[in-house]
Amino acid sequence: MAGANKKLPLWAEAGLLPTLNLLAAFLVSGLVIWGLGEDPFLALSLLVDGAFGFQEAIGYTFYYATNFVFTGLAVSVAYHAGLFNIGGEGQAMLGGLGLTLAVFLVGDTSPFLAIGLAILGAAVFGAAWAFIPAWLQAKRGSHIVITTIMFNFIASALLAYLLVGPLQRPGGQMPESADFPAGVGLVHAHDLLAMMGMEFEQSPLNVSALIALACTFAVWFMLTRTRFGYELRVVGKNHSAARFAGIPVARMTIVAMMLSGALAGMMGLNEILGEQLRLIGNFTLGYGFVGIAVAFMGRNHPVGIVLAAILFGALYQGGAELAFEMPNITRDLIVMIQGLVILFAGAMEHLFRDPIERLFMRFRAREAA
Amino acid sequence: MLKKLAFAIVAAFAGSSAGLAADIQPVLLYDVGGKFDKSFNEAAHVGAEKFSTETRISYRDFEPSSETQYEQALKRFARRKADLIVAVGVGYSVAVRNVASQYPDVKFTVIDAIIELPNVQSITFRENEGSFLVGMIAAMKTESNKIGFIGGMDIPLIRRFERGYQQGAEYVNGDITLIENYVGTTPSAWNDPIKASEMARSQYARGADIIFSAAGPSGLGVIQAAKDTGNLSIGVDSNQNHVAPGFVLTSMLKRVDLAVYMAMKEASDGSWQAGHRVMGLEEGGVDYAVDEHNKGMFTDEMKARLEQARAKIISGEIVVGDVAGSNSSH
Structure with missing residues (x-):
């Protein structure tokens, strides 16, 4: 029973969790970019635009x-x-x-x-x-x-x-x-x-x-x-x-x-x-x-x-x-951003998975009640 | 505060007026060694900086993280209408050939390779001539009568350094012994200071007391080994005398900075021409470095002999041997 309940719905598993992981990775990267004296939002928009913009x-x-x-x-x-x-x-x-x-x-x-x-x-x-x-x-x-x-x-x-x-x-x-x-x-x-x-x-x-x-x-x-x-x-x-x-x-x-x-x-x-x-x-x-x-x-x-x-x-x-x-952002920093995404999305996926699972359990318990 | 503001306004005006003149857009592409390698790429960076401060024309630069990015980087800047793309390093030869034939309107300058296309300027150096002089210095300075050479990637271009070095040393002293090692056979050999340092330690242990390294960033390992063991090393490309003062005898200067500066300068004043340019001793393309860190190691007699040899090389009395295929074309 508990095992079945622990399963997340598909949209949370495939959509919510990866998004949260990605956001966390970008947040940490953004802090580093900010520390380097560049605008993190501009960097993010350049990244997204550079990947899908044209x-x-x-x-x-x-x-x-x-x-x-x-x-x-x-x-x-x-x-x-x-x-x-x-x-x-x-x-x-x-x-x-x-x-x-x-x-x-x-x-x-x-x-x-x-x-x-x-x-x-x-x-x-x-x-x-x-x-x-x-x-x-x-x-x-x-x-x-x-x-x-x-x-x-x-x-x-x-x-x-x-x-x-x-x-x-x-x-x-x-x-x-x-x-x-x-x-x-x-x-x-x-x-x-x-x-x-x-x-x-x-x-x-x-x-x-x-x-x-x-x-x-x-x-x-x-x-x-x-x-x-x-x-x-x-x-x-x-x-x-x-x-x-x-x-x-x-x-x-x-x-x-x-x-x-x-x-x-x-x-x-x-x-x-x-x-x-x-x-x-x-x-x-x-x-x-x-x-x-x-x-x-x-x-x-x-x-x-x-x-x-x-x-x-x-x-x-x-x-x-x-x-x-952005000349200030070197090739090594790009590797770091990629590494952070792997870290949050791959290695540390339980960081968000566990709290969200608990949240869903609570919702379900309330619905059942 | 007000003064600062006024200064900024003046600077902005000066900048924008310079911007009104038909500015060119130069681009500088480093090789995998990276911008601040204290050697080859850094020399290129220095040249571009000099151009930029002198003319107030800004330039773009890019450090590829692998050889497969060379072509992407070239294409990217060519497509964005850069006027001149300067690519430094023999690794760019095929990539420049491919991209330059696709974008005939863009000017390309490639250093260390020869590409025969109507929109490519190839600049190569007579590294053997500069190496001849540092070989003489090593031979005059050695006490053990054994000197070492450590090359980066084992390719004809680096063999050319060794050839000149050996000939120069033997010109001073016919029975000097040369120990040689190469870090590797792939481009990663440029970026392996740890292995280079081990090789240098082994050469010092075998009795060499001066090692010339032509190995880009790997050469920093050789200088470190010289410092650790209390021996001497000879730097390459940039002036590396300052890296470990007292342990770097001299540096074989390869004026990549001059080549990059000249290419950009010519492109901005319209005198840029495709074709092949060779920079040897005569053109000031190669030299040995004397500065405040190492001038105590040179005697007047040594300097006199070096200047004599320089004059003889320029006049053609001494012919420094070369290695076939050092600047191959594709």
Whole structure:
């Protein structure tokens, strides 16, 4: 009875709580900005305007959000199977590598084939990079948190080696590959809309955003509408019960991790195949780790993940815009604002949840009386 | 109070009248080292500040937090009709090429890279010539006959510093030993003073008593190690003699400040031209730094030898070796 009562209505769970958390984060950031001698309200309006105020900003916001949808889904799929995949970063790097190799393999003969192979390559390489820690977890009991973290370092070293060695662009000095052959790349949103007769300012937003949405739907469908997804969640809830019910736990662990790795690997579609059109050493920029925050803020529900991803996309884009406009606000302060949002919305969610739950309980008790 | 107010009004008027003249909008983009790195980027900042105080034209600047932001930053300012975008650092080469070909009406100045486009001015330095002189200083000053070099990211551009340094040292003393290390192979090597400091300690332990670091912010770790172990270091890009007075023998000046200042100045008076400009010893683009912190370490004899070598390099009598691909174009 008490347990059932403790549940918050959906609007409070999905609307009120995140809003309160966000407001608290902005309040603390505002105090810091005020302390620096800048106007916090102006800063906030610049941030919001920079994220949603004009078409280009919206394009950038959704472009960043696309990255976070991929990595957030990756974390969430593993989490539903009871696994904490911290290796999204490394899996994304390997995904970018697989994509690049596919492009250089067939890019000169057929750009169209290259794009198809690149999408496949990103997913396969990401999945393969997740396979090793997953196998070690399933068969040898090596803890997935430790192994996936370590695999991030291996991935970054591997990429650095390849990009200052065999894959480095001819005559280049930076760790980046040669440019992709002409015509190999995902269509930009503004080109797509122009084809449909609509004007949209240039931005890096590209079709991988649609691929990300398709993945979101696929993950939702898989988790809630298929037997496989049900089994995966059972494994996540209780290993022993799953084994007793005849679910192959080891195999589920490996498959869940590989799905997770494939999703993380596809992040490269947006960054590499969508915008940069060359492999850059550290193109992942910690998006794999942000995926963890996105997944938990989205309560591990695909729709929640998309919303959380858009929030983080807005913070990234609005934050960059804020740093452009206000010279006093450095790139480090933007990181601090993002950190505060993660802190309040992710780590300290009970700060507001508990009082609000008590408030709702009191209301219900009064209604019942 | 009243005086202050009057002053403010006058200043505002002066500002607005300057604003009436066709002001240009210059933009300065740093590389990932960040604005106040006491080295490369800070030199660029100093140059822009000088331009701004002299002409009363304000400029915008931006510190990208990663290399992937380079292109976004360039595009953003190009789209907002900046007149001149100065991008400092070899990392900008591909990004400037991409954006400059998309925005042919905007002027770009890129430092340390060569981009051949009709709206790009490329400025490169003969770092090997300045390094030759500090190599001579190190060789004249060393007591252990061993000197060290610590590079940031292992790329031809930094190899060029080492090349000149070694040649200069050997010009003074044929059998001097050079110990070299590089912090890394990726751009994060510029921002790792801890690793650089460990490398410096190891070089000092192996007998080197002077280390020249060409490593941006990482070089601060080398200077710290020199201070901790009581040895000498040589700074780079900006004058770093003041960072640890008495422990910085001199600094190899790379006048990024001059390059940025000149680019902005030329853009404001209309004499800006696309193309490639090389700044060596002759043009005052590189030099060694002598100021109140280190002048006691130089004897008149040393100075005379250095000036002699400078004249010989400028006249072409001494040819300082170069490293292929230091300023690659894309």
